[in-house]
Amino acid sequence: MTSQLDGxxxxxxxxxxxxGRACAEELAAAGAKVLVVDIDPRTAAEVAxxxxxxxxxVDLADPAAIDELPSDxxxxxxxxxxxxxxxxxxFPPSRFAHIQQLMVTAPFLxxxxxxxxxxxxxxxxxxxxxxxxxxxxxxxxxxxxxxxxGLEGLSKVIALEAAPHGVTSNCVAPGYVRxxxxxxxxxxxxxxxxxxxxxVLTDVVLQRPAIKRLIEPRDVAALVTWLCGERAGHLxxxxxPVDGGWTAS
Ligand code: NAD
Numbered sequence: 001m002t003s004q005l006d007g008x009x010x011x012x013x014x015x016x017x018x019x020g021r022a023c024a025e026e027l028a029a030a031g032a033k034v035l036v037v038d039i040d041p042r043t044a045a046e047v048a049x050x051x052x053x054x055x056x057x058v059d060l061a062d063p064a065a066i067d068e069l070p071s072d073x074x075x076x077x078x079x080x081x082x083x084x085x086x087x088x089x090x091f092p093p094s095r096f097a098h099i100q101q102l103m104v105t106a107p108f109l110x111x112x113x114x115x116x117x118x119x120x121x122x123x124x125x126x127x128x129x130x131x132x133x134x135x136x137x138x139x140x141x142x143x144x145x146x147x148x149x150g151l152e153g154l155s156k157v158i159a160l161e162a163a164p165h166g167v168t169s170n171c172v173a174p175g176y177v178r179x180x181x182x183x184x185x186x187x188x189x190x191x192x193x194x195x196x197x198x199x200v201l202t203d204v205v206l207q208r209p210a211i212k213r214l215i216e217p218r219d220v221a222a223l224v225t226w227l228c229g230e231r232a233g234h235l236x237x238x239x240x241p242v243d244g245g246w247t248a249s
Pocket of ligand 1: 013014015016017018019020037038039040043058059060061079080081082102129130131132173174175176177178179180181182
């Protein structure tokens with residue numbers, strides 16, 4: 001049986017870990033050739049070999065490095081992201097700028113690079129991994145919240161411009177997903193409050209969503225992969241939550 005993404009090439013940023021890794025696996029399972037882009041050479045190579053794709057070791061905060069990446073892709077998943085927690089009045093400006101560079105400017109530069117090929121073939125899919133923090137704020141997450149709000153805006157502008165060319169652009173906005181990023185946050189909060197990470201999970205993190213469990217990376221990747229398929233051709237400019245009902249409240 002032919003998979004829905006046979007013949008398509010997908011570039012996944014941050015493909016070495018967590019949500020990006022699950023996206024690489026799901027897209028490959030659907031038939032796509034996957035370019036795993038990550039700053040970590042070990043995980044990029046591991047995932048690329050697992051999915052039969054190629055590894056591209058790049059610091060996405062460096063615009064010159066982005067210019068070295070292949071541009072003839074049909075699917076772009078802007079996923080790479082990091083988190084720094086500090087109050088605004090103490091937030092290091094260089095760290096704020098770095099987060100915008102990685103989480104807003106890199107998606108812009110990659111879209112700018114890949115759209116001409118998609119326009120040429122009159123087919124393309126951009127999926128940006130946003131967050132609940134693309135529509136909601138939390139204290140101490142200024143850079144992250146600003147970046148995710150920016151990414152949501154960028155996706156909508158691309159959706160409007162790309163629609164006549166058969167190209168869609170959407171955000172997927174997860175709540176808390178079981179990945180190394182979140183496990184690190186749980187450990188940090190537990191250490192700060194002198195409690196167990198499981199207690200942070202039940203007393204803080206799972207207070208917000210209606211569904212009281214962490215989201216699995218493959219749950220996010222399943223929606224990303226569906227958005228890349230033929231049946232999603234009419235869905236653009238949207239932000240779809242995978243947040244267990246958090247933003248419904
Ligand atoms: P993760 O830490 O497991 O994976 C992030 C990947 O990005 C890593 O492989 C890392 O090496 C790579 N990366 C980091 N900096 C890079 C750089 N400068 N250049 C290239 N690659 C770089 O994180 P995750 O939890 O899978 O998060 C992935 C995305 O999902 C992020 O954009 C994050 O904001 C978003 N998100 C995560 C959650 C969650 O709960 N985990 C919730 C909402 C949104």
